[in-house]
Structure formats: C-alpha cells, structure tokens
Amino acid sequence: MARPKRDEFAPAIVATLQFRVGTLCSNPKCRVHTTGPHTEPGKVTRIGSAAHITAAATGGPRYDPDMPPAERSSIANGIWLCENCATLIDKDAAAYPVELLKQWKRDAEQEMNQRMISGKAGSQPTPHMDIDLHWKFGGRFIQGYSKKNPTKVIDGRETIELQADGPQIIHWRLSWNYDLCLFNNSLQHMFNVSVEVGKPGFEELSKLEKINNLPPLKGITMSALSIEYMEGTAEEADPLLLHPYPARMEGMTLRISYRDEHQKQYEQNYVLSKGNFQPV
Numbered sequence: 001m002a003r004p005k006r007d008e009f010a011p012a013i014v015a016t017l018q019f020r021v022g023t024l025c026s027n028p029k030c031r032v033h034t035t036g037p038h039t040e041p042g043k044v045t046r047i048g049s050a051a052h053i054t055a056a057a058t059g060g061p062r063y064d065p066d067m068p069p070a071e072r073s074s075i076a077n078g079i080w081l082c083e084n085c086a087t088l089i090d091k092d093a094a095a096y097p098v099e100l101l102k103q104w105k106r107d108a109e110q111e112m113n114q115r116m117i118s119g120k121a122g123s124q125p126t127p128h129m130d131i132d133l134h135w136k137f138g139g140r141f142i143q144g145y146s147k148k149n150p151t152k153v154i155d156g157r158e159t160i161e162l163q164a165d166g167p168q169i170i171h172w173r174l175s176w177n178y179d180l181c182l183f184n185n186s187l188q189h190m191f192n193v194s195v196e197v198g199k200p201g202f203e204e205l206s207k208l209e210k211i212n213n214l215p216p217l218k219g220i221t222m223s224a225l226s227i228e229y230m231e232g233t234a235e236e237a238d239p240l241l242l243h244p245y246p247a248r249m250e251g252m253t254l255r256i257s258y259r260d261e262h263q264k265q266y267e268q269n270y271v272l273s274k275g276n277f278q279p280v
C-alpha cells in the first residue's frame, strides 16, 4: 500500500514560521528556545519543528478532509513548536483543537512583536534574579553556665555547682552558616547588583564588589551567618537548630537591585518564607 500523501511545508515556510516567533516554542506554557549552540562550533542544535495545525495526511491529528492540499501545506496551517510540544499536540489531539493552536500562534507572534518593539527579551520580567538560601553548617557553643543551675557559696562567692547527671543549664550561642546564592535566571546582564536585607537581618553577610557584572545564567554566592543566644539545656537548644534559620527570621525581606545594559534600574523583593526567599 502506498503511504498516504503528506502535504509538507516548503522550507521557506518552515523558516518563516520559526522566525516569526523568534525560534521560541509557541506553547504559552513552554516558550523554550528551539535553537542553540552545538558542541561543534560550526553547528546549531535544533529542537523545534513546523507542526501542522490540521494533519498533513489522512488519519492524522485534526485532519480536515475538506481542506484543499494547497491550504494544508500553507503557512496558515503551521505553528512553530519545540519537539516535545509538537509530540504532545499530536498524541492527544482532542486536548489541542485547531482553535487553541491558532490562538497559541497568534499570541506567540504578538508577544514576539511586543518584545521586538520594546527591546525586551524573555516572557518573564527581565532581567530576573533567583535567590537561594543554602544552609551549610551550624551548631551550639557554650558561652558559660547559667546561674539557674544549683549554686553554693564557697569562700564567700556564689559558685555554680554542676551535677554530673543532672540537666545543665547553659548560655548557648547557636549559629547558622549559609550560602546566599544570587542567580541571574535571564539572558540579560545585571550590573552593580546590590543586596539590602530587612530586619532582623543576618549577623554577618559578605559584601559584593561595588561595581560588578553578573552575566546571564550565572550566580554569585555570598556567605551569611545568623546567631542566636539562649539559656537552657542542650535538649532545649537542639530543636531550635533543626530550623533552617532562627524562627525570628521568618518573614524577613530582601531587596535586590541592579541595572541592565541600558542603565535601567530594577528592583526585586523577596520574603523569607518556609525555608527560602520567595519573590513578592
């Protein structure tokens, strides 16, 4: 049996579909870049394709028997997608009807037009910083013995009497050492990144160079330290150290500011919540 005839797109149509959306996947939930560098310097890695909105051949997804072949292989029937999304829309055609795909295409082209006019890149606000607080090590250190332990007067001086088997009440210094990682999760450079921490803040935070440049998809790591003092037994101190940071720091704010290559100033705000800095 002969293979059913496929109404393929001409190469010029494939290229046009691709560049009208800036080589990004047209699925609004995806928007992955479909071209990039290959390890061989003369090659490009491509993970995109011109997908048919109504199938190229009889029996294919969303096939429209009434559509003339010339229309089936026309640019109006194509949409640029990454390979994953191209597979997805064909595996479950009912979930991705013709009208939805046409909407994706319109939106992707409109979005690319906006970006071109505004000179901004990326569907996420640009540039964009991600913040991570990584606990590294910590512990409790004895600062002295509390007068809440039994005392006895020796030579006229009140002396703390420690009981070998009893609970010892101690002045503790509890410490949390972290890496505070700033990651430029965008394709734009960030210049003169600065960090402002709200109260109660860290006891120590390493400084950034006053003049700096954080390139796309790169990070800077700052070291940070929190300290808490408490008076109690080891059994009372240990549960506090199980938290990723002192409880009083929950809700602490962080403001990152930087400039893009056009000297435009950006600010991003974060709040420490449930173990990490969340954007607000």
Ligand SMILES: [Zn+2]
Pocket: 025, 026, 027, 030, 031, 032, 081, 082, 083, 084, 085, 086
């Ligand atoms: Zn995709």
